[in-house]
Amino acid sequence: MPVHTDEAVNASILGEMLEGRSYRYDPVDRHGPTLYYATYPVVRALGAHSIGDLEAWELRLIPAVLGAGLLCTLALFQPAFPPSALLASALWLGLGAPFVYYGRYWIHETLLVLLTFLLLGFSWRFARTFRKGWAIAAGLAAGALLATKETSVLTLASALGALVLTLPLCLPGARPRRTGVALGIAMGIAAAALASALLFSSFGQNPGGIADALAAMVHATKRAGGQGHEKPPSAYLAWLLDPSLRSRPYCGWTLAAFGLVGAWSAWQRRRDEPLPVFMGLFALLVLAVYSAIPYKTPWLLLNALAPWALIAGIGFNKVCAALKGDLRVALACALVAGVTGLLASETWRLCFVFPADPGNPLAYSPTSPDIRRLEARVEGLVSEGGSRAPIVAVVGSDIWPLPWYLRHCPNVGYWPELPRSPEATVVISEAAQSERVSRALGPGWRSEIFGLRPEVLAALFHRAPGESGIGRKGP
Amino acid sequence: MPTPTPSKINALFRATFLAIASLSLGLPPAAHAEDLVPLKLDLPRPMFVGTPVPVKLPNLEAPRAGRRSDFMVPKGVVNLALNKKVTSSDMEPVLGDLTLITDGEKAGDEGNYVELGKGKQWVQIDLTKAYKLYAIVVWHFHSQARAYKAVAVQVSNDPDFATGVETLFNSDDQNVLGFGAGKDPTYIETYEGRIIDAKGDSARYVRLYSSGNTTSEMNHYIEVEVYGLP
Numbered sequence: 001m002p003v004h005t006d007e008a009v010n011a012s013i014l015g016e017m018l019e020g021r022s023y024r025y026d027p028v029d030r031h032g033p034t035l036y037y038a039t040y041p042v043v044r045a046l047g048a049h050s051i052g053d054l055e056a057w058e059l060r061l062i063p064a065v066l067g068a069g070l071l072c073t074l075a076l077f078q079p080a081f082p083p084s085a086l087l088a089s090a091l092w093l094g095l096g097a098p099f100v101y102y103g104r105y106w107i108h109e110t111l112l113v114l115l116t117f118l119l120l121g122f123s124w125r126f127a128r129t130f131r132k133g134w135a136i137a138a139g140l141a142a143g144a145l146l147a148t149k150e151t152s153v154l155t156l157a158s159a160l161g162a163l164v165l166t167l168p169l170c171l172p173g174a175r176p177r178r179t180g181v182a183l184g185i186a187m188g189i190a191a192a193a194l195a196s197a198l199l200f201s202s203f204g205q206n207p208g209g210i211a212d213a214l215a216a217m218v219h220a221t222k223r224a225g226g227q228g229h230e231k232p233p234s235a236y237l238a239w240l241l242d243p244s245l246r247s248r249p250y251c252g253w254t255l256a257a258f259g260l261v262g263a264w265s266a267w268q269r270r271r272d273e274p275l276p277v278f279m280g281l282f283a284l285l286v287l288a289v290y291s292a293i294p295y296k297t298p299w300l301l302l303n304a305l306a307p308w309a310l311i312a313g314i315g316f317n318k319v320c321a322a323l324k325g326d327l328r329v330a331l332a333c334a335l336v337a338g339v340t341g342l343l344a345s346e347t348w349r350l351c352f353v354f355p356a357d358p359g360n361p362l363a364y365s366p367t368s369p370d371i372r373r374l375e376a377r378v379e380g381l382v383s384e385g386g387s388r389a390p391i392v393a394v395v396g397s398d399i400w401p402l403p404w405y406l407r408h409c410p411n412v413g414y415w416p417e418l419p420r421s422p423e424a425t426v427v428i429s430e431a432a433q434s435e436r437v438s439r440a441l442g443p444g445w446r447s448e449i450f451g452l453r454p455e456v457l458a459a460l461f462h463r464a465p466g467e468s469g470i471g472r473k474g475p
Numbered sequence: 476m477p478t479p480t481p482s483k484i485n486a487l488f489r490a491t492f493l494a495i496a497s498l499s500l501g502l503p504p505a506a507h508a509e510d511l512v513p514l515k516l517d518l519p520r521p522m523f524v525g526t527p528v529p530v531k532l533p534n535l536e537a538p539r540a541g542r543r544s545d546f547m548v549p550k551g552v553v554n555l556a557l558n559k560k561v562t563s564s565d566m567e568p569v570l571g572d573l574t575l576i577t578d579g580e581k582a583g584d585e586g587n588y589v590e591l592g593k594g595k596q597w598v599q600i601d602l603t604k605a606y607k608l609y610a611i612v613v614w615h616f617h618s619q620a621r622a623y624k625a626v627a628v629q630v631s632n633d634p635d636f637a638t639g640v641e642t643l644f645n646s647d648d649q650n651v652l653g654f655g656a657g658k659d660p661t662y663i664e665t666y667e668g669r670i671i672d673a674k675g676d677s678a679r680y681v682r683l684y685s686s687g688n689t690t691s692e693m694n695h696y697i698e699v700e701v702y703g704l705p
Contacts (some may be wrong), residue, residue: 245570245585357691358619370624370689448648449661451689455620457663 001355002367003056005453007106008401011059014039015051015407022202025209027216032147033199034115035108038062051407059106066110067094067103070306073114076121080275081310082317088258089313091336093306095343096251097350098240101362102299104351108149109299113306115145116155120282120307123188124275132184139188143195147213150220154289155303162282170274224293231296236287239298240305245359247349250342255305255312262315276314283308298364358454367401368451374428374460375405377448381426381462382409391423395437396430398456427461434459513545514552514610514702516668517581546670548609548702554579555608556600556681556701563598565591569693573598581698583618583666593692595625595651598699599682605632606703608673611643613683614697617666623694624661625651625686628671630678641678644671651686673703 003011014036017023023033039062048054071094074086081089093099102109122138125131145152200209240252259280266276287304290296316339320332356366382390392412394402399414406412418427418437427445429437438447438461445461452458561573571589576598580587591598608630615623625647631640645657662669681701685694 357693368690369692370687373624446648449622449663449689451621454690457620457622457689 001104001351002369002371003401003404004105004107004367005365005400007056007059008404010035010106011051011054011404011407014043014059015054018043018048018053019050022205024202024206025200025212025216027212028219031108031149032213033202034144034148035062035106035111037199038066038111039106051404054407056106060104063103063106063110066114067099070099070110070114070117073117073121074310076117076125077275077279077310080124080273081313084320085262085313085317086310087313088316089309091316091339091343092251092255092309092312095340095347096255096305096309097247097249097343097347098251098298098302098305098362100347101351101355102302104355105299107299109302112145112148112152112155113302115141115148115152116159116303117306119145120159120279126184126188130180130184132180132187135184135188136191139191140195142188142192143197144199146192146196147199150216150223151300151303153217153220154293155286158285158289159282161285162278165281166274166278170270170277224295227295229297230294233291235296236291236298236301236304239301239361242361244361246354246357247346247360249361250346254339254342255308258312258315258319259308260315261318262311262313265314265318266311276311279307280311283311298362365453368453370451371401371405374402374450374458377450377460377462378406378409378426378428390425392426392428393418393424394428396433396458398430398432399428399452399458402428402452402458425463429459429461431457431459437461510549511547512550514548514612514670516612516670516700543667546610546672549704551704552609552702553705554700555602555606555703555705556699559603560601561598562601563591564596565694568592576600576696576699579698581614581666581668583614583616583697588616588695588697591694591696593687595684595686596694597682597684598696599634599636599680600699600701601634602679602681602701602703605677605679606705607675607677608681608701608703609675610700610702611671611673611681611683612668612698612700612702613671614666614668614699615664615685616688616695616697617664617668619690620663621688621690622661622663623685623688625649625657625684626659626661626669627652627654627657627684629654629682629684630673630676630680631682632677632679634680636680636682641676643673643676647684647686652684668698668700673701 118141126134200213270277323331394414395418448460556577561576569590575589628644646659647657650656
């Protein structure tokens with residue numbers, strides 16, 4: 001799977017850290033630092049000292065491990081969710097196409113979902129035991145959650161909303177035990193504030209990052225308006241439930257079907273066990289909030305799907321329990337095999353056969369495989385230059401994820417427009433500037449066209465090393 | 476996080492559209508000028524629109540202003556490929572089937588194109604007997620701005636294309652196909668299709684090659700028309 005634009009941007013930020021610059025939170029153009037801090041020690045241990053040393057599999061190892069960690073967090077929700085229901089939930093979380101697909105993307109979403117589950121799980125443990133250690137753990141998870149991505153505020157608001165709805169529905173007239181509860185909550189909030197402050201301030205190296213994190217809410221509000229990613233409110237349900245060119249959405253269909261059974265079952269037992277009701281309401285509120293916001297990307301759906309998978313697990317458990325007769329076990333095994341097969345077939349097609357195909361609903365503005373041909377062409381041209389490595393000039397603003405694919409080039413520079421005097425023997429231009437670049441370069445240059453993303457093209461200009469007729473210096 | 480936005484996509488979409496709209500071939504076929512008439516094509520509706528931005532690259536089609544120039548063919552030419560048998564290097568297409576290539580339907584919607592596997596692939600049309608050919612028109616895919624790689628068109632009377640092969644078009648400048656580096660320009664697909672001059676060559680078989688495109692590694696065909704005198 002080619003490296004996505006967002007992964008390339010993240011890699012550039014990590015590359016700066018590897019070269020010795022500390023992470024500095026930018027409220028306009030960056031998400032929080034936790035993903036980079038989680039990745040940095042791993043890639044350093046693997047020997048990386050710059051972006052040029054990084055390989056895609058090293059970066060993608062992180063979300064894969066985080067995704068496995070998400071499965072482990074399910075244990076926190078016992079006994080409100082019985083082990084058999086949690087195992088069924090693990091089917092979707094471990095095998096469902098959206099989870100596997102974005103579990104291979106080195107972006108913030110899998111980490112965000114993991115931290116959400118940790119927060120909910122630790123909070124649930126605190127609610128059951130009133131032990132302050134759980135409250136502090138929940139606070140640390142909340143702090144890390146806040147420092148992962150701005151959308152964490154929506155997660156926290158949805159959780160609070162679900163709690164407000166759940167308490168009167170499930171525990172009417174109940175009064176919280178006062179002793180130690182307020183103190184535990186206060187300690188949790190303090191832990192959250194401390195953790196997020198430490199992370200946003202780059203562990204004290206950039207105190208201004210804390211204020212920037214608050215300012216980021218203004219920018220996030222603007223971004224929620226769409227910024228080119230506007231979709232109708234039904235977009236998430238369409239991504240989840242509509243058949244695509246490349247596969248039927250078995251994950252979405254099974255989650256919906258078993259989730260409805262699970263929701264009904266949870267409602268029936270709401271007085272005995274309120275957590276499943278909370279989880280279902282939380283999933284629905286997250287989906288409603290994200291659907292109401294014009295800005296939509298398919299990976300945001302994970303935030304609603306993950307808690308809903310717990311409800312689907314209850315539904316699956318309920319269906320299995322309803323099976324009667326001598327063939328009960330055989331039928332249950334057949335059901336497990338059937339759901340597993342359906343999930344695996346969709347995941348295989350979307351994640352491994354057509355991962356970057358425009359007909360794949362999970363592939364949002366994917367990098368075109370053609371970029372590997374461009375990478376190979378540039379590397380070939382660079383190697384032809386021998387000891388006098390040619391300068392590669394990249395022209396334009398919409399050139400991502402080229403910085404990732406050109407990370408091995410020794411002399412590469414990026415310009416918004418073709419500079420007057422680059423001594424470049426290889427020029428890559430965004431399509432919109434290709435005519436101007438072609439004119440500026442003059443005769444004697446060959447050009448080839450390559451795809452960066454669907455409908456986003458770039459032109460490669462090249463000539464033999466030493467024949468460049470334009471200028472001398474790069475930036 | 477600068478996830479590429481549709482507005483940016485649209486900008487480059489527009490940027491490429493003039494290049495797309497640059498299929499101005501006015502090459503006269505081998506016939507007497509007084510017998511020539513413009514080739515009339517039944518074009519599908521455009522699948523994408525945008526304000527064209529000039530894109531000029533030395534070996535990408537030059538921008539064209541206005542409608543495509545008439546392509547002159549002898550009076551009486553017909554589409555000899557309609558409903559003719561198609562074979563391929565990929566006889567089990569990923570999407571659709573090979574009959575779509577000569578079924579006369581050129582709309583760019585889903586269900587109207589055949590998708591062949593990754594990398595170098597070809598399709599071959601058997602016209603059932605040799606005809607004098609004047610134009611071959613190919614629609615690979617036109618619901619999105621994309622260029623197909625290593626496009627080559629050959630005609631022959633040998634079904635194996637081992638002998639008597641005439642190459643009519645070759646944009647394979649990296650010689651992926653092994654026919655030598657092609658000199659024809661890469662072009663961006665549109666609803667107008669690509670007209671290739673068949674030069675009045677006599678042939679029974681038409682073979683079209685490609686090796687992926689700028690968006691994916693797959694190969695697509697909506698329709699191929701072969702114009703000649705019956």
